[in-house]
Amino acid sequence: MPTPRKALVSLEYTLYYHCVSRCVRKAFLCGVDHYTGQSYEHRRDWVESRLLELAAVFAIDICAYVVMSNHLHLVLRIDVELAKHWSDIEVVTQWQKLFKGDSLNHDFVKGELLESYQQSIINKRVKEYRLRLMDISC
Numbered sequence: 001m002p003t004p005r006k007a008l009v010s011l012e013y014t015l016y017y018h019c020v021s022r023c024v025r026k027a028f029l030c031g032v033d034h035y036t037g038q039s040y041e042h043r044r045d046w047v048e049s050r051l052l053e054l055a056a057v058f059a060i061d062i063c064a065y066v067v068m069s070n071h072l073h074l075v076l077r078i079d080v081e082l083a084k085h086w087s088d089i090e091v092v093t094q095w096q097k098l099f100k101g102d103s104l105n106h107d108f109v110k111g112e113l114l115e116s117y118q119q120s121i122i123n124k125r126v127k128e129y130r131l132r133l134m135d136i137s138c
Contacts, residue, residue: 006137015078016063017136022071031069047072057097059083059134076136083134088126095129 009017023029030044047067051074055062059082064075086094092105108114108122 004137006135009078009135009137011078011080015080017076017078019074019076019136020071021074027070029070029072030067054098057094057133059086060136078134078136080134083130086130086133088122091126091130091133092122094133 028040030040032039044067059079061077061079063077066073092109
């Protein structure tokens with residue numbers, strides 16, 4: 001049985017990881033499917049665009065990547081220092097580039113005054129978001 005990625009990643013030992021994602025059941029990610037003759041080459045640009053978009057949000061650098069016909073390879077570097085130096089507002093802003101967020105997050109980013117219980121909620125969220133923004137196992 002494969003080991004989950006979150007059990008393999010240890011920032012204490014290395015910040016660099018080679019990740020592979022494969023299609024199953026003879027499916028094609030891009031290129032020409034030799035069984036049906038159908039071309040999926042247009043997907044290559046989609047995958048590349050999404051990878052670069054996600055790299056701009058997370059504290060993870062893409063050192064190298066290749067999109068093959070039925071799989072892709074990524075060499076990633078986790079930028080722990082970048083994530084640690086983000087302010088709390090920057091963390092929430094980065095997170096909301098991918099996820100809508102609720103009114104509490106929006107009020108916090110706008111700089112509105114929060115009640116103590118709201119600030120406590122935001123503090124917990126910021127801690128969780130910061131960890132997730134540098135986690136390749138999510």
